[in-house]
Amino acid sequence: MQLLPMRGPAKTLPNVQSLRCKECGRDYPLEPIYVCDFCFGPLEVAYDYDAAAKNMSRESIQDGPPTIWRYDQLLPVSRENAVDIGAGMTPLLKADNLGRELGLNNLWIKNDAANPTHSFKDRVVSVAATKALEFEFDTIACASTGNLAGATAAHGAKAGMKTIVFLPADLERGKILGAAIFGSVVLVNGNYDQVNRLCSELGDDRHWAFVNINMRPYYSEGSKSLSFEIAEQLGWHAPEHIIVPVASGSLFTKVHKGLNEFAQLGIIDGADTKMHIAQPAGCSPVATAFVDGQTHPKPVIPDTIAKSLAIGSPADGFYTVSIANKTGGSATIVPEDEVVEGMTLLAETEGIFTETAGGVVISALRRLVREGAIGPDEETVALITGTGLKTLEAIADSVETKTIEPNVQSFDEIVTKAAVS
Numbered sequence: 001m002q003l004l005p006m007r008g009p010a011k012t013l014p015n016v017q018s019l020r021c022k023e024c025g026r027d028y029p030l031e032p033i034y035v036c037d038f039c040f041g042p043l044e045v046a047y048d049y050d051a052a053a054k055n056m057s058r059e060s061i062q063d064g065p066p067t068i069w070r071y072d073q074l075l076p077v078s079r080e081n082a083v084d085i086g087a088g089m090t091p092l093l094k095a096d097n098l099g100r101e102l103g104l105n106n107l108w109i110k111n112d113a114a115n116p117t118h119s120f121k122d123r124v125v126s127v128a129a130t131k132a133l134e135f136e137f138d139t140i141a142c143a144s145t146g147n148l149a150g151a152t153a154a155h156g157a158k159a160g161m162k163t164i165v166f167l168p169a170d171l172e173r174g175k176i177l178g179a180a181i182f183g184s185v186v187l188v189n190g191n192y193d194q195v196n197r198l199c200s201e202l203g204d205d206r207h208w209a210f211v212n213i214n215m216r217p218y219y220s221e222g223s224k225s226l227s228f229e230i231a232e233q234l235g236w237h238a239p240e241h242i243i244v245p246v247a248s249g250s251l252f253t254k255v256h257k258g259l260n261e262f263a264q265l266g267i268i269d270g271a272d273t274k275m276h277i278a279q280p281a282g283c284s285p286v287a288t289a290f291v292d293g294q295t296h297p298k299p300v301i302p303d304t305i306a307k308s309l310a311i312g313s314p315a316d317g318f319y320t321v322s323i324a325n326k327t328g329g330s331a332t333i334v335p336e337d338e339v340v341e342g343m344t345l346l347a348e349t350e351g352i353f354t355e356t357a358g359g360v361v362i363s364a365l366r367r368l369v370r371e372g373a374i375g376p377d378e379e380t381v382a383l384i385t386g387t388g389l390k391t392l393e394a395i396a397d398s399v400e401t402k403t404i405e406p407n408v409q410s411f412d413e414i415v416t417k418a419a420v421s
């Protein structure tokens, strides 16, 4: 039974101007559309920054709620009547133990696994679901590599919408069941790019809010809150380096956009952050384009343990490569056998159990330090975007447990012996 919550209509703040084509700059009305009719470029939300600056200050942010909605002056829909299950304001932790291990004195972990459905996708879906209600959709849907499905289904449930999420059938069980508890899951015998294509076709004749298709311009804006928070939590400045796990590239481009917006509004003094791409070797179209000096990633067929990053045709790949170049950043192709190593290293040093995407980030960071791309005292933030509890399959063969009989002799025989051997 679908119980519709008592909720007033969502609202757009006057700072939000239009949807603007990233290629030709044409403006479009704020509707559920995502490509330019003239040049097929992607549409992005454009703001009146002078108006936003009048309404937004460090103080007004600090007086706001402890969620992404404290930044609603720079989001495409206001906090009033937001679909809010508590996304955002996740911990930014000083990682002294991991820093010591790697040779970094100023390392921070942004732990976005602490979001309600345990990934950064709660940020984007909270925005997309609120906007979907403003557009009066009654069904919310997505194509997902795993985490987006859980976030979409959870927010759809909270919004009282019908939800239907589409996933590649070979995903980890934690991702499938973690979404199915909230709503309908459809498993597709294909990879993410095939699932996404199917969803685009389904969207043509159904009036549904596909969060990462027709709602993409709005949804992606939610990721800016990650960099807003990092700047706020560091004491109102941008770090020197951010390492980002990349699939479609949306997160990467929006983390960069968020820092620039804060600088433009005078909330921070400037944003010279070097933006670093991290991808696994089994699906690295964006990192490979950067390393090869190409502008446009070539599509690949993914084959990686980091299933959340398995997007072979990355929609924002070109923009991601361009930002990494422009900011003096880099791209790391992490060998597949270093993904679990990165997960283990973070767990053993900082007590944080990340998923495979986080393993990619930590191993990329280790390589960047070894190559000298990040100096010992440079302020560095590694984005941990999801939890290891959803990707247990990845570590099943590399962690060990012991089983004993319920007596001391058995403990001494098995555990003590193992400890001394």
Ligand SMILES: Cc1ncc(COP(=O)(O)O)c(C=O)c1O
Binding pocket: 119, 120, 145, 146, 147, 148, 245, 246, 247, 248, 249, 250, 251, 252, 308, 309, 355, 357, 385, 386
């Ligand atoms: C845990 C995690 N990190 C990073 C990403 C990359 O996101 P994007 O597609 O915005 O590059 C994803 C995408 O699903 C993800 O699930």
Ligand SMILES: [Zn+2]
Binding pocket: 021, 022, 023, 024, 025, 026, 036, 037, 038, 039, 040, 041
């Ligand atoms: Zn255009």
